[in-house]
Amino acid sequence: xxxxxxxxxxxxxxxxxxxxxxxxxxxxxxxxxxxxxxxxxxxxxxxxxxxxxxxxxxxxxxxxxxxxxxxxxxxxxxxxxxxxxxxxxxxxxxxxxxxxxxxxxxxxxxxxxxxxxxxxxxxxxxxxxxxxxxxxxxxxxxxxxxxxxxxxxxxxxxxxxxxxxxxxxxxxxxxxxxxxxxxxxxxxxxxxxxxxxxxxxxxxxxxxx
Amino acid sequence: xxxxxxxxxxxxxxxxxxxxxxxxxxxxxxxxxxxxxxxxxxxxxxxxxxxxxxxxxxxxxxxxxxxxxxxxxxxxxxxxxxxxxxxxxxxxxxxxxxxxxxxxxxxxxxxxxxxxxxxxxxxxxxxxxxxxxxxxxxxxxxxxxxxxxxxxxxxxxxxxxxxxxxxxxxxxxxxxxxx
Amino acid sequence: xxxxxxxxxxxxxxxxxxxxxxxxxxxxxxxxxxxxxxxxxxxxxxxxxxxxxxxxxxxxxxxxxxxxxxxxxxxxxxxxxxxxxxxxxxxxxxxxxxxxxxxxxxxxxxxxxxxxxxxxxxxxxxxxxxxxxxxxxxxxxxxxxxxxxxxxxxxxxxxxxxxxxxxxxxxxxxxxxxxxxxxxxxxxxxxxxxxxxxxxxxxxxxxxxxxxxxxxxxxxxxxxxxxxxxxxxxxxxxxxxxxxxxxxxxxxxxxxxxxxxxxxxxxxxxxxxxxxxxxxxxxxxxxxxxxxxxxxxxxxxxxxxxxxxxxxxxxxxxxxxxxxxxxxxxxxxxxxxxxxxxxxxxxxxxxxxxxxxxxxxxxxxxxxxxxxxxxxxxxxxxxxxxx
Numbered sequence: 001x002x003x004x005x006x007x008x009x010x011x012x013x014x015x016x017x018x019x020x021x022x023x024x025x026x027x028x029x030x031x032x033x034x035x036x037x038x039x040x041x042x043x044x045x046x047x048x049x050x051x052x053x054x055x056x057x058x059x060x061x062x063x064x065x066x067x068x069x070x071x072x073x074x075x076x077x078x079x080x081x082x083x084x085x086x087x088x089x090x091x092x093x094x095x096x097x098x099x100x101x102x103x104x105x106x107x108x109x110x111x112x113x114x115x116x117x118x119x120x121x122x123x124x125x126x127x128x129x130x131x132x133x134x135x136x137x138x139x140x141x142x143x144x145x146x147x148x149x150x151x152x153x154x155x156x157x158x159x160x161x162x163x164x165x166x167x168x169x170x171x172x173x174x175x176x177x178x179x180x181x182x183x184x185x186x187x188x189x190x191x192x193x194x195x196x197x198x199x200x201x202x203x204x205x206x207x208x209x
Numbered sequence: 210x211x212x213x214x215x216x217x218x219x220x221x222x223x224x225x226x227x228x229x230x231x232x233x234x235x236x237x238x239x240x241x242x243x244x245x246x247x248x249x250x251x252x253x254x255x256x257x258x259x260x261x262x263x264x265x266x267x268x269x270x271x272x273x274x275x276x277x278x279x280x281x282x283x284x285x286x287x288x289x290x291x292x293x294x295x296x297x298x299x300x301x302x303x304x305x306x307x308x309x310x311x312x313x314x315x316x317x318x319x320x321x322x323x324x325x326x327x328x329x330x331x332x333x334x335x336x337x338x339x340x341x342x343x344x345x346x347x348x349x350x351x352x353x354x355x356x357x358x359x360x361x362x363x364x365x366x367x368x369x370x371x372x373x374x375x376x377x378x379x380x381x382x383x384x385x386x387x388x
Numbered sequence: 389x390x391x392x393x394x395x396x397x398x399x400x401x402x403x404x405x406x407x408x409x410x411x412x413x414x415x416x417x418x419x420x421x422x423x424x425x426x427x428x429x430x431x432x433x434x435x436x437x438x439x440x441x442x443x444x445x446x447x448x449x450x451x452x453x454x455x456x457x458x459x460x461x462x463x464x465x466x467x468x469x470x471x472x473x474x475x476x477x478x479x480x481x482x483x484x485x486x487x488x489x490x491x492x493x494x495x496x497x498x499x500x501x502x503x504x505x506x507x508x509x510x511x512x513x514x515x516x517x518x519x520x521x522x523x524x525x526x527x528x529x530x531x532x533x534x535x536x537x538x539x540x541x542x543x544x545x546x547x548x549x550x551x552x553x554x555x556x557x558x559x560x561x562x563x564x565x566x567x568x569x570x571x572x573x574x575x576x577x578x579x580x581x582x583x584x585x586x587x588x589x590x591x592x593x594x595x596x597x598x599x600x601x602x603x604x605x606x607x608x609x610x611x612x613x614x615x616x617x618x619x620x621x622x623x624x625x626x627x628x629x630x631x632x633x634x635x636x637x638x639x640x641x642x643x644x645x646x647x648x649x650x651x652x653x654x655x656x657x658x659x660x661x662x663x664x665x666x667x668x669x670x671x672x673x674x675x676x677x678x679x680x681x682x683x684x685x686x687x688x689x690x691x692x693x694x695x696x697x698x699x700x701x702x703x704x705x706x707x708x709x710x711x712x713x714x715x716x717x718x719x720x721x722x723x724x725x726x727x728x729x730x731x732x733x734x735x736x737x738x739x740x741x742x743x744x745x746x747x748x749x750x751x752x753x754x755x756x757x758x759x760x761x762x763x764x765x766x767x768x769x770x771x772x773x774x775x
Contacts, residue, residue, distance in 0.1 A: 054420070055420075055422045056419070056420040056427075057426060057427055058427060058448075059427070059449065060471060060474045060555075060771070062426070062427075063474045063475065063555060064555065066518070066521070066537050067537055067538070067540070067541045067544075069537075070521070070533060070534045070537040070538050071534045071535065071537075071538035072537075072538040072541045073541075082422070084421070084422045086420070097451060099447070099448060099449060099450050099451065100338075100339065101337070101338070101339045101447050101448050101450070102419065102427060102448045102449070104339070105419050105420060105448070109420050127364065128363070128364035128366075128367065129357070129361070129363070129364070131467070131468055131471065132451050132452075132456065133357065133363070133367065134353055134354040134357050134358075134456065134459070135353060135357060135451050135452045135455070135456055136346050136351070136353040136356045136357055136360075136452055136455065137337070137338065137346075137450050137451060137452050138361075138451050138452075139361050140357065140361040140362055140363050140364060141361070141362050141363075141364050144362045155556070156554070156555045156556065158554060194362070197360070198360055198361065199339075199340075200339065200340025200341070200342065201339055201340035227706070229490075229705075229706075229707050230490075230707075232639065233707070233708065235706060257617040258617060258620060258622075259620055260620075260708070260710075260717065260719060260736055261719070261721065261734065261736040261740075263721060263732075263734040265723050265731065265732045266732075276721065276734075278708055278719075278721065278736075282631075282633060282638075285638050285639050287708055289706075289708065308618065308619070308620060309618055309619045309620070309741075309745040309746075309749070310619060310620050310740065310741040310744060310745040312745075313740070313741075313744040313745060335447065336446070336447060336774070337446065337447030337450035337774040338447060338450065339447070346452060346455060347452075347454065347455055349458075351455075353452060353455050353456070353459065354459065372461065372464070372698045373696075373698045373699050376698055
């Protein structure tokens with residue numbers, strides 16, 4: 001993957017109107033270049049201990065985030081906190097099934113998040129469509145549209161499963177195994193083609209930064 | 210319940226009536242008389258609550274049935290009004306002036322069944338789908354499974370069984386061997 | 389409220405304003421916004437910090453349940469219907485079962501009726517606790533949210549003990565319920581109820597006597613009695629306006645005619661009174677649960693012996709069944725064509741009219757900071773709008 005040539009062409013932004021086009025960014029996402037073994041190790045430790053979740057309940061998975069946030073399970077113990085805006089968040093929890101209309105907003109929110117960013121696919125709907133595998137409006141595989149770092153199975157996954165998933169993600173970050181953001185940058189054209197295949201009215205820039 | 214049905218028969222000469230329970234009945238009404246009947250029921254007979262509007266597709270008789278469910282809060286009775294529309298070019302009189310929520314119902318029906326309600330505000334706006342180009346998804350001839358498999362990259366490995374045959378094999382494995 | 393005299397005129401259901409004039413700004417609240425209930429979007433046109441026009445956008449959670457049910461057998465529909473309304477799934481399960489049983493002409497055993505009522509009331513309580521957390525959070529009181537949602541979790545524990553599922557129970561199945569009460573469950577239930585009562589008393593002190601909550605919620609989003617029929621308002625929103633409309637009393641289903649309760653009404657439907665009314669209904673639910681547990685019939689006859697459910701054909705017919713959910717009249721309209729699959733199932737969610745028709749009307753003249761509070765006070769829940 002790494003020896004792939006870095007594509008520096010500008011994005012076409014064909015979904016935008018002629019007068020809007022100069023207002024938006026047309027650069028591609030860039031891969032993150034590690035700084036050095038020990039610096040990176042320290043940074044990964046810091047990243048793992050402040051996972052800030054984007055407060056976007058995309059599906060019914062959001063219902064189990066509420067008990068997790070509140071007194072009984074109290075996710076603040078693990079350094080997890082909900083954030084209202086993508087600019088401050090580092091983890092995107094995709095809460096279950098995702099309709100096409102939501103996917104468009106999710107892509108936009110994901111691309112606006114600051115790197116390093118991680119995606120957690122929650123529930124069986126993100127893995128293979130789950131209960132809605134034959135629905136005309138929900139996607140079947142999240143990893144064709146966004147780089148998923150970890151899946152948590154279940155319908156619904158219990159708060160304990162969520163905690164276990166977050167802890168697993170932490171371990172992966174500390175070990176430097178999370179590569180979702182770079183994968184998105186490397187395979188940007190493939191992801192975009194998949195996204196544009198189902199989002200019929202693409203009226204936003206190709207890369208929302 | 211019988212009283213209002215008799216009144217409907219006297220006033221509008223409505224014939225097919227299906228009485229479900231002591232407090233629920235369905236009547237079939239001609240398409241153009243529906244606004245009259247609805248207004249009369251709402252203003253004079255206390256059927257003030259419109260519970261929902263929905264459609265049922267009957268491709269085998271080339272019809273789409275619209276159901277308007279009214280409720281009377283004094284007698285606690287439900288009255289369902291059915292209208293049969295032509296399936297190839299379904300068009301219905303808009304009743305958005307009678308209840309405030311009707312415009313949204315009609316918007317949904319336009320999107321999900323392709324029924325036209327001329328004059329209804331915001332009819333062409335999206336309700337739940339965005340940029341839908343296929344046939345309206347709630348029509349019977351739209352195959353949701355085929356569409357999903359074509360569009361959304363199904364993950365390989367899913368098995369489908371006919372539940373009846375599958376359970377027969379699971380519960381009575383010997384029966385199969387006998388055959 | 390809703391004084392439009394200083395605002396642009398409304399023609400054909402749309403406010404006529406010119407965004408280029410610089411007087412108005414368009415702001416989107418949602419779908420990615422912590423202040424909306426679930427995944428929906430509000431398109432606000434604001435002048436200063438006052439909302440002058442609002443359009444609700446839904447469809448972010450559309451899964452096509454009604455289409456999916458058309459290609460599933462009746463018994464296969466049961467696991468999916470509870471997903472329509474996540475905080476209160478049992479109403480969906482009950483209504484699908486009731487519709488199928490009515491069309492098939494099945495009379496369920498007495499004990500199943502009591503158990504069904506028990507789960508309906510328990511899930512009602514859980515849904516209200518979830519909602520009061522949202523309502524207090526929308527007005528900036530995180531404490532009540534912490535208490536209420538944690539307390540709801542103990543009710544979910546009871547459900548887990550009863551049915552094996554925390555959020556989705558799939559406990560009510562056609563012909564009755566899946567299982568009997570586990571032994572010792574009544575003690576756990578009583579324990580949770582006592583704790584909930586204690587918490588509700590504390591919520592009254594913290595929330596309803598809080599001057600900030602009073603000032604912000606009073607006179608916010610007033611529903612007058614004459615609006616109720618025009619907009620199709622049901623449930624607590626209508627009861628707060630003084631109309632005693634409760635399906636549990638008006639058209640008693642299951643065993644509600646054997647229970648002793650009064651329909652709670654308030655005389656003025658603003659956000660404060662609607663909140664207070666739902667708080668009173670939580671007490672009512674606790675009382676009802678105690679009555680049900682006291683009157684629970686003995687024996688273990690909780691399931692009607694159905695024919696082979698994998699080949700269960702329901703005779704030709706059409707029916708509309710309804711139940712009182714936390715948000716009002718919840719209904720299933722089912723058409724059967726005599727085959728093993730439902731011809732059409734339509735789900736009537738009470739949030740439909742509240743979010744799509746009522747909210748744009750109430751939002752006019754409301755301060756943008758109070759929008760979240762107003763929306764939660766209507767108790768809208770998006771998945772039942774678009775299904």
